[in-house]
Amino acid sequence: xxxxxxxxxxxxxxxxxxxxxxxxxxxxxxxxxxxxxxxxxxxxxxxxxxxxxxxxxxxxxxxxxxxxxxxxxxxxxxxxxxxxxxxxxxxxxxxxxxxxxxxxxxxxxxxxxxxxxxxxxxxxxxxxxxxxxxxxxxxxxxxxxxxxxxxxxxxxxxxxxxxxxxxxxxxxxxxxxxxxxxxxxxxxxxxxxxxxxxxxxxxxxxxxxxxxxxxxxxxxxxxxxxxxxxxxxxxxxxxxxxxxxxxxxxxxxxxxxxxxxxxxxxxxxxxxxxxxxxxxxxxxxxxxxxxxxxxxxxxxxxxxxxxxxxxxxxxxxxxxxxxxxxxxxxxxxxxxxxxxxxxxxxxxxxxxxxxxxxxxxxxxxxxxxxxxxxxxxxxxxxxxxxxxxxxxxxxxxxxxxxxxxxxxxxxxxxxxxxxxxxxxxxxxxxxxxxxxxxxxxxxxxxxxxxxxxxxxxxxxxxxxxxxxxxxxxxxxxxxxxxxxxxxxx
Amino acid sequence: xxxxxxxxxxxxxxxxxxxxxxxxxxxxxxxxxxxxxxxxxxxxxxxxxxxxxxxxxxxxxxxxxxxxxxxxxxxxxxxxxxxxxxxxxxxxxxxxxxxxxxxxxxxxxxxxxxxxxxxxxxxxxxxxxxxxxxxxxxxxxxxxxxxxxxxxxxxxxxxxxxxxxxxxxxxxxxxxxxxxxxxxxxxxxxxxxxxxxxxxxxxxxxxxxxxxxxxxxxxxxxxxxxxxxxxxxxxxxxxxxxxxxxxxxxxxxxxxxxxxxxxxxxxxxxxxxxxxxxxxxxxxxxxxxxxxxxxxxxxxxxxxxxxxxxxxxxxxxxxxxxxxxxxxxxxxxxxxxxxxxxxxxxxxxxxxxxxxxxxxxxxxxxxxxxxxxxxxxxxxxxxxxxxxxxxxxxxxxxxxxxxxxxxxxxxxxxxxxxxxxxxxxxxxxxxxxxxxxxxxxxxxxxxxxxxxxxxxxxxxxxxxxxxxxxxxxxxxxxxxxxxxxxxxxxxxxxxxxxxxxx
Numbered sequence: 001x002x003x004x005x006x007x008x009x010x011x012x013x014x015x016x017x018x019x020x021x022x023x024x025x026x027x028x029x030x031x032x033x034x035x036x037x038x039x040x041x042x043x044x045x046x047x048x049x050x051x052x053x054x055x056x057x058x059x060x061x062x063x064x065x066x067x068x069x070x071x072x073x074x075x076x077x078x079x080x081x082x083x084x085x086x087x088x089x090x091x092x093x094x095x096x097x098x099x100x101x102x103x104x105x106x107x108x109x110x111x112x113x114x115x116x117x118x119x120x121x122x123x124x125x126x127x128x129x130x131x132x133x134x135x136x137x138x139x140x141x142x143x144x145x146x147x148x149x150x151x152x153x154x155x156x157x158x159x160x161x162x163x164x165x166x167x168x169x170x171x172x173x174x175x176x177x178x179x180x181x182x183x184x185x186x187x188x189x190x191x192x193x194x195x196x197x198x199x200x201x202x203x204x205x206x207x208x209x210x211x212x213x214x215x216x217x218x219x220x221x222x223x224x225x226x227x228x229x230x231x232x233x234x235x236x237x238x239x240x241x242x243x244x245x246x247x248x249x250x251x252x253x254x255x256x257x258x259x260x261x262x263x264x265x266x267x268x269x270x271x272x273x274x275x276x277x278x279x280x281x282x283x284x285x286x287x288x289x290x291x292x293x294x295x296x297x298x299x300x301x302x303x304x305x306x307x308x309x310x311x312x313x314x315x316x317x318x319x320x321x322x323x324x325x326x327x328x329x330x331x332x333x334x335x336x337x338x339x340x341x342x343x344x345x346x347x348x349x350x351x352x353x354x355x356x357x358x359x360x361x362x363x364x365x366x367x368x369x370x371x372x373x374x375x376x377x378x379x380x381x382x383x384x385x386x387x388x389x390x391x392x393x394x395x396x397x398x399x400x401x402x403x404x405x406x407x408x409x410x411x412x413x414x415x416x417x418x419x420x421x422x423x424x425x426x427x428x429x430x431x432x433x434x435x436x437x438x439x440x441x442x443x444x445x446x447x448x449x450x451x452x453x454x455x456x457x458x459x460x461x462x463x464x465x466x467x468x469x470x471x472x473x474x475x476x477x478x479x480x481x482x483x484x485x486x487x488x489x
Numbered sequence: 490x491x492x493x494x495x496x497x498x499x500x501x502x503x504x505x506x507x508x509x510x511x512x513x514x515x516x517x518x519x520x521x522x523x524x525x526x527x528x529x530x531x532x533x534x535x536x537x538x539x540x541x542x543x544x545x546x547x548x549x550x551x552x553x554x555x556x557x558x559x560x561x562x563x564x565x566x567x568x569x570x571x572x573x574x575x576x577x578x579x580x581x582x583x584x585x586x587x588x589x590x591x592x593x594x595x596x597x598x599x600x601x602x603x604x605x606x607x608x609x610x611x612x613x614x615x616x617x618x619x620x621x622x623x624x625x626x627x628x629x630x631x632x633x634x635x636x637x638x639x640x641x642x643x644x645x646x647x648x649x650x651x652x653x654x655x656x657x658x659x660x661x662x663x664x665x666x667x668x669x670x671x672x673x674x675x676x677x678x679x680x681x682x683x684x685x686x687x688x689x690x691x692x693x694x695x696x697x698x699x700x701x702x703x704x705x706x707x708x709x710x711x712x713x714x715x716x717x718x719x720x721x722x723x724x725x726x727x728x729x730x731x732x733x734x735x736x737x738x739x740x741x742x743x744x745x746x747x748x749x750x751x752x753x754x755x756x757x758x759x760x761x762x763x764x765x766x767x768x769x770x771x772x773x774x775x776x777x778x779x780x781x782x783x784x785x786x787x788x789x790x791x792x793x794x795x796x797x798x799x800x801x802x803x804x805x806x807x808x809x810x811x812x813x814x815x816x817x818x819x820x821x822x823x824x825x826x827x828x829x830x831x832x833x834x835x836x837x838x839x840x841x842x843x844x845x846x847x848x849x850x851x852x853x854x855x856x857x858x859x860x861x862x863x864x865x866x867x868x869x870x871x872x873x874x875x876x877x878x879x880x881x882x883x884x885x886x887x888x889x890x891x892x893x894x895x896x897x898x899x900x901x902x903x904x905x906x907x908x909x910x911x912x913x914x915x916x917x918x919x920x921x922x923x924x925x926x927x928x929x930x931x932x933x934x935x936x937x938x939x940x941x942x943x944x945x946x947x948x949x950x951x952x953x954x955x956x957x958x959x960x961x962x963x964x965x966x967x968x969x970x971x972x973x974x975x976x977x978x979x980x981x982x983x984x985x986x987x988x989x990x991x
């Protein structure tokens with residue numbers, strides 16, 4: 001075992017101080033597991049990770065070639081931790097929140113050694129809570145200070161944008177989702193003062209959230225749609241027909257009919273079941289196109305809900321739409337775990353719909369779910385006492401995702417563990433090393449794959465998310481200053 | 490998942506004769522007489538440098554007689570390379586094959602010229618699967634995301650017909666192209682396609698659909714109807730609830746008169762696996778060729794699992810008076826094992842289940858020496874893998890003794906410097922370890938061996954016990970092999986399922 005110490009302790013005073021960002025000393029133990037040295041041939045993809053700030057004050061992006069897990073690029077970003085990461089549909093350009101009033105851009109794949117990196121300053125007196133790049137040449141930033149959506153206008157060909165104020169949206173916008181095909185998006189707002197209430201006491205929040213309809217073609221908003229309490233995440237089916245918003249405060253899913261820009265008339269809300277009196281606490285979801293199922297990671301009940309959301313060819317809800325097909329117990333029926341929790345934070349499915357992978361923040365594992373059996377068939381441990389909260393999948397194919405790989409990030413570790421589906425094993429690299437599956441510097445705040453879900457030329461990005469969104473602030477900082485601070489730790 | 494039923498002996502013979510002579514022995518560009526076709530993803534490797542998914546994929550031809558490629562650079566199907574292959578359909582009796590691609594497209598392959606024939610007959614976007622009927626006329630595509638079954642009549646200039654069906658997941662067609670059944674996920678109903686006669690096209694126009702039809706298209710003058718399988722006048726939901734439990738696919742009986750509908754049971758969000766017998770006559774594809782009516786009650790074959798066992802059915806194949814049914818049974822929460830039941834269709838009784846390889850049995854193929862070969866995927870999370878005991882994804886059944894002759898048993902530690910235990914001497918297999926999903930099986934009829942794709946590589950075994958490994962050094966591929974078929978087989982009998990089955 002090897003123990004590394006991180007001493008990045010720093011407070012930043014921002015010019016328009018929306019909040020102060022801090023990192024804390026973290027200890028990590030690295031367990032040696034031999035990685036593949038003879039990699040299978042996998043699609044050309046990159047995994048991109050962002051980091052917390054180092055002792056020198058900067059955060060870094062680390063780009064890994066999936067085929068071989070080699071480090072192909074490490075690049076410092078601006079000062080402060082990266083608090084949010086987004087890639088566009090090509091996977092070649094990305095953006096990072098470097099503190100609420102600073103956004104960095106970077107080119108990911110066009111020039112691996114010297115791709116452009118630069119800083120974009122959002123409009124003054126604004127604070128960015130999230131970023132969204134649904135397609136190439138498109139960037140939206142959510143401003144929680146003035147409750148606006150900021151529109152990015154491409155500036156040159158190196159991935160830079162100029163951010164400009166757009167229309168107002170609901171209070172505390174936390175994410176966007178929608179259909180890149182029609183340019184119709186929804187800005188998800190919690191309608192509560194910017195803070196951590198929806199993370200820590202979502203069921204005590206009384207205000208209902210809202211979705212503001214945003215037409216990207218004209219850059220304007222077109223009304224609102226009521227949501228449940230504490231919406232924390234939304235995603236859209238790749239056919240652009242339905243959006244699903246997770247309301248953590250209500251244990252429900254708001255279903256939006258995207259073409260009609262309103263709630264789904266047949267099934268406006270899907271209620272998630274409580275388990276043994278525990279709230280479900282939905283925090284993240286995955287849409288499986290090959291089966292028409294929605295997979296929900298329920299933080300509080302330690303379950304995954306499998307929901308039928310199949311449509312017919314006319315775009316109408318199918319006969320089984322809204323049915324909870326399964327409530328998968330991440331403990332597999334074992335009730336003898338007093339005081340212990342899994343606390344699932346994110347979920348990713350293989351594109352062939354065969355398996356799903358759940359990062360469990362509290363018990364430091366990845367649960368492998370067989371989606372044919374709807375049961376947990378394996379539990380893969382993370383090393384180093386790290387607490388995962390993001391996962392990104394890259395697959396060789398949609399029909400049989402034999403050689404899919406999944407990369408995991410945990411904010412209290414500098415390794416980027418990965419799961420190889422074909423072997424059903426997890427690799428926990430010792431870091432720092434030269435294998436490439438480590439953050440070049442700093443701990444890993446988030447990870448994304450250049451092929452967001454499946455290596456298709458028609459890849460769409462239908463969701464935005466900052467790592468840890470919706471989860472309680474319960475790791476190394478008991479009293480976070482604000483939402484991003486909560487999510488960053 | 491779209492499948493072709495296993496043909497009856499008579500239909501196979503008819504088909505072979507109908508096609509004139511098959512194509513064995515003809516001169517081909519490759520010069521190979523006993524050709525094995527291997528679908529390969531990323532044959533040139535893709536490490537570093539270029540954008541996502543450079544278009545480099547191939548269909549390679551090997552010589553089954555010599556177990557080698559005839560040239561150092563393997564001959565390939567010309568005109569192919571811009572798609573990622575997913576699975577192969579073998580129509581050797583017609584001199585054609587079909588490659589289903591990851592992007593939803595499908596291409597016909599002319600075995601004579603070893604070239605792509607025509608343009609895309611599949612979809613423009615990813616689908617669950619597609620299948621071409623044996624008469625090379627109807628291309629049927631299922632798409633859960635699209636919520637439809639699409640039928641393209643290749644003898645017509647009309648555009649494909651899209652039939653509305655939420656959860657459309659698979660279709661099964663039979664030799665002779667006389668029946669096409671359709672299935673939907675999370676549904677208890679079995680559907681069948683009906684190609685309308687000119688009279689009914691007029692009669693069913695503008696929504697005047699026949700009883701039990703769920704859609705007839707085109708709306709103004711339909712050419713196809715999608716029908717629910719139920720007796721005339723019956724309550725479809727009640728009838729289906731009684732006789733089906735989340736059906737997933739069907740195979741045909743050896744007599745050709747009955748269809749065996751497989752009920753997925755616990756492996757398809759249902760309760761328990763079983764088989765329902767449906768007469769083929771009433772559900773004929775071509776309008777006017779149907780015979781008889783759907784009876785008010787259907788025979789169900791129950792499996793002989795102990796009471797309280799949770800189990801499902803994934804696949805089956807008929808041989809003589811026996812129906813071999815494969816699936817998984819639950820050992821404990823999160824732990825499942827592979828099982829094979831043998832049903833005597835003359836009595837309807839099932840044998841006690843036998844252990845086979847864990848995982849989902851996606852391939853079942855009959856081969857020389859009265860053997861049945863079963864290829865599974867996801868055996869690496871089955872009972873044996875979880876117990877830390879050797880495991881594999883390939884099973885060989887000796888049909889003469891009605892017993893399992895081989896379950897591959899090996900495992901690897903994830904360390905490239907360590908060889909694996911087990912019986913496999915092929916070093917290719919051990920690169921990086923792994924548990925060997927079997928995604929393709931091709932019996933080399935007459936040569937007493939079977940080619941199969943396991944863990945992304947081509948392997949060969951003998952069909953005579955103990956089913957020893959044949960050196961595959963001459964046919965290993967660079968990249969990831971995903972499927973294999975015997976182009977010069979005497980029949981189309983190359984498996985009951987494509988690799989799209991989940």
